[in-house]
Amino acid sequence: MHRTWTEIVAADPGHSRRYAERWANFAAQGRDIDGEARLIDAMAPRGGRILDAGCGQGRLGGYLAQRGHRVVGVDIDPYLISEARKVQPGGTWKVGDLANLAEVLAAADSDPENEEAGAHPTGDFDIVVAAGNVLTFIDPADRGAVLAGFRDALAADGRAVMGFGAGRGWSHDDFEADAFEAGLRITHRFSTWDLLPFDDRANFIVAVAERA
Secondary structure, three states, rough: OOOOOOHHHHEEEEHHHHHHHHHHHHOOOOOOOHHHHHHHHHHOOOOEEEEEEEEOHHHHHHHHHOOOOOEEEEEEOOOHHHHHHOOOOOEEEEOHHHHHHHHHHHHOOOOOOOHHHHHOOOOOEEEEOOOOOOHHOOOOOOOOOHHHHHHHEEEEEEEEEEEEOOOOOOOHHHHHHHHHHEEEEEEEEOOOOOOOOOOOOOEEEEEEEOOO
């Protein structure tokens, strides 16, 4: 069974640090690590409100904040959020469980290093994005709550963009059924973040969804 992020970190306390270092090394090597962010930037209105769900160290959200979007990132990993606050000061970064998203967004953030501390009400994000296989690190028992939280976070005309690979404990068919049950209507499916077509043989899905 695929382990949750919390289980991985509990078994290997150095995992989060190595994860952040890996992406920093990719960037230093000149590798393209911004493909997901470019798609979201193209989809969002200028200065849009974007929720980076499972933001890690701010790789995606930081790119978007630098382009003028108002970004809130949420991640369950305190180490990665501390890194995001250091290297991506343009966003607001919150430690929290995506299964309790409304509470996380509404809570005042008391960390003095967070320049945009305060409540961020749900229900008005232009885009909610979950990239980097984030959804497959969620406890299966929490999947419905996470997807419903995405639905509630969206503005009336907002869109959720979610991507993850096959063979990671959540089949694409089951994901789509769970999204529908949570009140999300999937409008587009792609097999990559640069929008190659999706079919039943695809090893990856990028799903765009609206409130049902």
